[in-house]
Amino acid sequence: MGSNPVTWLGTPPFPKAAHAALGDSQLRANLRKATGTIRAKRAEAVAELSDWERLRRAGEAIKDDVLSRLDTYLERLERAVTERGGVVHWARDAAEANDTVLRLTREAGADEVVKVKSMATQEIGLNEALAAGGVHAIETDLAELIVQLGHDRPSHILVPAIHRNRAEIRDIFRRQMPSAPPWLSDKPVALTEAARRHLRRKFLSAKVAISGANFAVADTGSIVVVESEGNGRMCLTLPRTLITVMGLEKIVPTWRDLEVFLQLLPRSSTAERMNPYTSVWTGVTPGDGPQRFHLVLLDNGRTNALADPVGRQALRCIRCSACLNVCPVYERTGGQAYGSVYPGPIGAILAPQLVGDMHDAQAASLPYASSLCGACYEVCPVRINIPEVLVHLRAQATAAKGSRGPEALGMAAAGWVFADPKRYEAAQRAGSLARFLARDGWITRLPFPGSRWTASRDVPAPPAESFRMWWRRTRG
Amino acid sequence: MALFATCLTDTFYPDTARAVVRLLERLGCTVDFPLGQTCCGQMHFNTGYREQAKPLAQRYAGVFAGYHAVVVPSGSCAGMVREFHPGLVGASPATTMTYELTEFLVDVLGVTDVGAYFPHRVTYHPTCHSLRMLGVGDRPLTLLRAVRGLDLVELPFAETCCGFGGTFAVKNAETSTAMLADKMRCVLDTGAEVVTAGDNSCLMHIGGGLSRVRAGVRPVHLAEILASTEEEPWAAIR
Amino acid sequence: MADARSEVLRRVRAALADRPAAPEVPRDYDRTRDLGELPALLAERIEHYRAAVHRVAADGLAEAIAARLAGRGARVVVAPTDLPEPWRVPRVTWRLDEPPLPVADLDACDGVVTGCAVAIAETGTIVLDAGEAQGRRALTLVPDYHLCVVREDQIAGTVPEALARLDPVRPLTFVSGPSATSDIELDRVEGVHGPRALEVLVVG
Incomplete structure (x- = not known):
């Protein structure tokens, strides 16, 4: 487990990882508060647009169009970026992308880089790779900074430190931030001010910045970064060299298509009409912003997902995290239990596909980390049918496990029973004997695997007579 | 039919x-x-x-x-x-x-009043698949509101999953239980004596949890409430 | 071994061996909406982000700029090279971005005054495109206070209407209120790395 480049080394399968999280009352309280807050706000922001469903359908179709002709769009994007003075690099996997970024950073003469929050660079473990090459990467997004300073792992796509509350953040800052005064309060305003002071000098002196991309316009070569704090603008404007690492699927065909996504994304993610800052740049603009621009196009398992006609819809994802915020499983376990930078419902379908190996016990456990309640699909701004993909990936997981495991044998036996009404009724008669285990109509203890149910729930005693027996007796 | x-x-x-x-x-x-x-x-x-x-x-x-x-x-x-x-x-x-x-x-059938009588305080849990896959909307509530004698209490956070999820309840038993605990709290907060739904699977889960803590709230399928009349109260409720 | 580019493109083509059909994109969402009086809506929506908005008549603009800067106590203020002469009000030390001001100088200034390219009423957004009266991107980023002048004819109603007016190959910055973060308990706090104060003058 964990030997692939996507999931964290040593993370146990989901049920085991969830065990610790469920017992952490502070984590539970933090998540309850944060997801509760954002759910209500999102619903309000979305209700304001009467054409929301039409926007979702347009977003879905634009992304499907991109995926269906991805090779054409990638070449188009490459041409447009190059024509405008950018340099395009391709990376088959995490190692290749990391090597490229490290080489470009060294060529720019830097041993320190400032980073805009980016899922792609988290996914490939860029910071660790740069550190191994002697380059220090400074996360500048507040939540990423909290995670970095706390030597922690992210637990949310949008707000990687969502599992931390203000008091915990204050403690991390006091310990790890030399400029933070010992009397630093836990008011969000004070914490934000501390982060501003900590990073300001870095912004003003950095030679190289590294970013991800929310969107890339194939026609024009324009790259879009959507953010809130202004750390993104700092990184995208002040350093001389900018390196952007972008998953292959982040393309939109034309500038006009952004009119859909710039409505879908802010309302779905931070529940705002518009996020504070969106930056758009195309190659290099003489005299304005970075004078060297590199774009690294990253595969790292994306073509594996693309090859699956059902699973490829996960590549429509615009990383808004609405599915995390509404997910009853995520709300209780938090993100780290999912064992990768992509937690929650989208992580449960994306991470296993990027890993591409259902023999990996951790990856294979992720599609089961859902009650299939469908709340994620309901809010997804690009209509990814997450429950459908979960069930699809479960079929791949069972196929990888083979037909001789206890679960497979049990399912085969159940299939055999249900295949014949006579056998089924015989099983009902046999099973109804369990009623003698019951007290007051409920059974409180069953042997394994039923014990997993009865650890916290009673089971109704089966009646002496099933409905079909009654029907035959009275109506047959 | x-x-x-x-x-x-x-x-x-x-x-x-x-x-x-x-x-x-x-x-x-x-x-x-x-x-x-x-x-x-x-x-x-x-x-x-x-x-x-x-x-x-x-x-x-x-x-x-x-x-x-x-x-x-x-x-x-x-x-x-x-x-x-x-x-x-x-x-x-x-x-x-x-x-x-x-x-x-x-x-x-085009009926919203099925002529039922059920003199109990009831709360309704909209099950996930009826709500999101089928989109039954407020049909169950419309039917329940027409039941005479029934005191319908709104369930807080009604649309949140109870944590059943089929084999999820045993494969991820602890997460499932954590979800169930919140659902049970909401049910208990209503002061209802009966929790109803359109799916016995979810009711088995919610009811199994309520039974374990001896909460004194009964799970009853919606059909049993609708079948009950003043002349012939539904046997299961007695 | 093939180079990364050909290998990635080969993988993409192999993955699409089932030739998925490219769907027709349904464009039946609203391009425009009846939003009432746009300047009023823009003002309301920007204020929602906790930025101050003032509506002024064209002949009162200079006076308004002077009043805002005085109100902020902004004495040393950055100006894009083409900031209209009347906007450079007296009793302020103007730092013209010509030759380009070093970042440290920008950081030492009290604020910046610019125009904009487009504004979006529905979302309370101002878009800068480094064009007329705006200057390069760093000017509106490093100083802690940004006073932005929006002409009524620059206000678009919806996002689609605004994007249609913009040239994507220019460096664009969409600004919706002062910098903010929701990273602590998903609660919004204004004022992080970008200008912590944004004021908007809507002229017309």
Whole structure:
């Protein structure tokens, strides 16, 4: 487990990882508060647009169009970026992308880089790779900074430190931030001010910045970064060299298509009409912003997902995290239990596909980390049918496990029973004997695997007579 | 028309299936229960045993061919049949004619007052598949509001999953239990004596949790409430 | 071994061996909406982000700029090279970005005054495109206070209407209120790395 480049080394399968999280009352309280807050706000922001469903359908179709002709769009994007003075690099996997970024950073003469929050660079473990090459990467997004300073792992796509509350953040800052005064309060305003002071000098002196991309316009070569704090603008404007690492699927065909996504994304993610800052740049603009621009196009398992006609819809994802915020499983376990930078419902379908190996016990456990309640699909701004993909990936997981495991044998036996009404009724008669285990109509203890149910729930005693027996007796 | 009882209700909750029969006959329907029926295959399908769900979907299409409607007292099984059987074995008249109970009452029979009487304080949990897969909307609540004597109390955070999720409840038993705990808290907050829903699977989960803590709140399927009248109260409630 | 580019493109083509059909994109969402009086809506929506908005008549603009800067106590203020002469009000030390001001100088200034390219009423957004009266991107980023002048004819109603007016190959910055973060308990706090104060003058 964990030997692939996507999931964290040593993370146990989901049920085991969830065990610790469920017992952490502070984590539970933090998540309850944060997801509760954002759910209500999102619903309000979305209700304001009467054409929301039409926007979702347009977003879905634009992304499907991109995926269906991805090779054409990638070449188009490459041409447009190059024509405008950018340099395009391709990376088959995490190692290749990391090597490229490290080489470009060294060529720019830097041993320190400032980073805009980016899922792609988290996914490939860029910071660790740069550190191994002697380059220090400074996360500048507040939540990423909290995670970095706390030597922690992210637990949310949008707000990687969502599992931390203000008091915990204050403690991390006091310990790890030399400029933070010992009397630093836990008011969000004070914490934000501390982060501003900590990073300001870095912004003003950095030679190289590294970013991800929310969107890339194939026609024009324009790259879009959507953010809130202004750390993104700092990184995208002040350093001389900018390196952007972008998953292959982040393309939109034309500038006009952004009119859909710039409505879908802010309302779905931070529940705002518009996020504070969106930056758009195309190659290099003489005299304005970075004078060297590199774009690294990253595969790292994306073509594996693309090859699956059902699973490829996960590549429509615009990383808004609405599915995390509404997910009853995520709300209780938090993100780290999912064992990768992509937690929650989208992580449960994306991470296993990027890993591409259902023999990996951790990856294979992720599609089961859902009650299939469908709340994620309901809010997804690009209509990814997450429950459908979960069930699809479960079929791949069972196929990888083979037909001789206890679960497979049990399912085969159940299939055999249900295949014949006579056998089924015989099983009902046999099973109804369990009623003698019951007290007051409920059974409180069953042997394994039923014990997993009865650890916290009673089971109704089966009646002496099933409905079909009654029907035959009275109506047959 | 035919009743598809579902394997869970047939085996564990015969009262619910009897209630459906009584209710539909009271409304003038002729109900058949073809004995060839077994299971819709949802457990296999949702757990990743797609191939083993296929013969069950095939069986369903065969057993219910020729009925002009099939009524299912489960949003989740009706959803399985309507949404996924066509993908497994192709569309058939049986799949398109399958209705969840409240859909059948409101859309096909056109009734919202079934003449029921149920003098209890009740809260309703909209099950995930009835809510999001089938989109039954407020049909169940409309039916419940018309029940005489019934004191309907709104369930807080009603649309949050109870944590059942089929094999999820055993594969991720602890997470499932954490979800159940919150659902139970909401149910208890209403002060209801009965929690109802359109799916016995979810009710088995919520009811199993409530029973374990001796909460004194009964799980009762919606069909049993709707079947109950002043002249003939539903046996299970006594 | 093939180079990364050909290998990635080969993988993409192999993955699309089933030739998925490219869907027709349904464009039936609203391009425009009846939003009432746009300047009023823009003002309301920007204020929602906790930025101050003032509506002024064209002949009162210079006076308004002077009043805002005085109100902020902004004495040393950055100006894009083409900031209209009347906007450079007296009793302020103007730092013209010509030759380009070093970042440290920008950081030492009290604020910046610019125009904009487009504004979006529905979302309370101002878009800068480094065009007329705006200057390069760093000017509106490093100083802690940004006073932005919006002409009524620059206000678009919806996002689609605004994007149609913009040239994507220019460096664009969409600004919706002062910098903010929701990273602590998903609660919004204004004022992080970008200008912590944004004021908007809507002229017309």
